[in-house]
Amino acid sequence: MTATLTAIEAAPLPVPVRAPADYKTDVKPIWCPGCGDYSVLMSMAMALAELGRPPEEIVVVSGIGCSSRIPAYVNTYGFHGVHGRALPVATGIKLSRPELTVIAAGGDGDGYSIGGNHFLHSCRRNVDIAYLVMDNRVYGMTKGQPSPTTEPEWDSDLAPGGTGLRPFNPLAIALAAGANFIARAFSGDPAGTARIVAEAIRAPGFSFVEILSPCVTFRPDEREWRKLVRPAPVTETSDPGRAARRLMTDDGFNLGILYRGDRRAYQPRSAPVADAERALERAFEL
């Protein structure tokens, strides 16, 4: 190869500078005024602008819930499926089109309850997907029922006096199940959330970001989260043992990247052979 050619190839392509607005549609969100999900949408657009990929090379996939409405509001390709099944849809897209950036998003009910099995197996499978859960510790869309992360004493019509059940710890579960990147963010800190989301998209494998995103309508108490959140007092770790101790003792309000592993992202083996179809058919001949 000649020196000139190498120089040309090495020259950086002109990257069109994109702004967050380039990643938003003009569809008006259905969300209540003050809902944390508005900020998450903004953070997502900021993160995508920072990464700068053309919107048509990105797919945002969701299930059902207030938070799951997000694909319609971003100017990427979108998929708004059925309740709880965002992750398998995202998996199918990424495995068949590995060159795309695939983001799954949704709520705590969607991801931890009805979609709980897919959450476990997506962590384990470790496909290169970023999964953003807007955790408001309640079912917003169905108007205020407890979710797997709701506090035991939280009173509601469906569980008067509270469920009495211990909330589960999605980050510890993600770690145990094999997620390669685990972080927590807060919708009230859009710039911090954008940074974490961009990092989650960049990180190979399955990246899980729990975004505390208050439901101001059914959990007005969550406005207090602003006072409770803090940057995690420790730096990110790649040691699952340390991460496990941290996540098991964590009060749920430490923000930041809490674990970054080094597992290779899953890609199914594909080994195309010449004239494969004929060879397959020949196996049926006598």
Add this chain to the structure above:
Amino acid sequence: MDSANRNPGPPAPDAAAADSTLSLAIVGSGGSGVMTTGAMLLDAAARAGRYGLLTRSVGPQIRGGEAVAMVRLGAAPLACNGDTCDILLALDWQNAERFAAELALGPHSLVIAEESAGDMPPALQAPGARIVKVPLQKTAKAIKGRPNMVALGLAAAMAGLPQAAVTGAVARVLGGKGAATLAASEAAVAAGYGEASRLGAPAATAHSDERPRWIITGNEAAGLGAVRAGVRFAAAYPITPATEIMEWLADALPKVGGALVQAEDELASINMTIGAAYGGTPSMTATSGPGLALMVESIGLAITSEIPLLVVDVMRSGPSTGIPTKSEQSDLNIAIHGVHGDAPHLVLAPLSVADCLFTTQWAAHLAERLQAPAIVLSDQYLGQTRMVIDRPAEGGPAARRVLASATDGSRYARYALTPSGVSPMSVPGMASRQYTADGLEHSQHGTPSSKAEDHLAQLEKRRNKLAGYDYGDAWAEIDGDGDLAVVTWGSTAGPVREAVARARRRGLSVRVIALRLLSPLSPSRLAAALDGARGVLVVEQNHSGQFHRLLRAHAALPADTVALHRPGPIPFRPGEIVSALERWM
């Protein structure tokens, strides 16, 4: 007519040949090797220019229980088991009585049993059947061979197969096991031929018919049909009797540049399939009734968001876990009506083992062409029967979708109302053609809408694109124009064809209408197919007559209509259908 929708031609059994078939069963307990013996016998028969099929039945043990291999051989392509068993070969009698109903011994049957196995279980005995005892074990021991290989030689000789054909089959299966094993097996086969000569075996005949043959199961054929159409992604969760489709695809897809993923459950497998299809790759999943039940919500999503999708349901006896290893055509209702809302989609059924290839391929083609899910209703009988077939024609319909064109600056309307109802679809990567695929009702642009006019317009679009499409003549296989019509679907088409061939020889003027496309059903095509029929027999394998009801909803049947429907687990035999036709004789 679009050439993709042309009938591949009926794999109808030769009427005369169906009479001169031989049904042979080999029974034995765990480890006795009856399945290998059956497979080699079929292979040998194919080498000798015969056609045939192999079905198997096993006890409830996961591994190593009693088993029976049922082989039926003939001079022309076959489509089902015979009415009775001509020759039963028993390596031992352990738990063999459980197969009594399936074996169907009759007064003409010859039972050849290992001499040390004791007496034939009373439940199996048929009045008039002749029983002879042979020293399979002793013979095998003397030459250090295996009793099942002696049985293979014996069976092949009784079927009139030349010994060279058996040698070829043995070499193919055991070739990799070393010269010593091969030699021992060949000696055992020869000993079997020796035993047979004492029993009065017929002279061996090889048919000179040189048509190229395949040996294939319906599950393999379905996998191949999908690959031929262009399916390149599959996600699935193991379930009997569909697993072999996935296992075949797990090997095949990577070779053609695709992939198969084992999902955590059927909710995942259908949604992974939907995701890959949304991404532009023709995609499929395979399952059986319990898995289909888990998938229906997401099939509704694919209908509403207009995502092409292939789902192969290899039906087994239901409901619930039912009888996992046995066939039944009882998923018709859920396949057609299982999805909530008004949810038009495609439902098809292969009409034979060989047709699993074409029907699956055609279903993949239609799904992509019409941007809708297609459910293929195969069943355990088709899926797991190993069949000698003529080499299928090459080519066939391809899975290709109507794609959106590059941007012309206009706003993209994913669900635009077009005359055909099919709207050009964009896939990720296409600039300025982004949209959100949505299970929510939507406007033409794909934005969620609860407006009455959007709902109605999109419902009609989704209905009309399927109802208005020209499915050509592949929608059914219609044979004959008699004034009696036997109407059937899916795998029961096999025994129906054979029964009708017999009835015709008894002077009955019968036509067969075997439906491959079950949804959407075209009332006008049905009416034309039924035109002039004074009597109708509707045949299907389920308890409640699901197809009969469906037919009545779409066609006017004459007063003289008889519905013959019964559940699994025993496959339909031609004789049952002939009996039902006798009222018209």
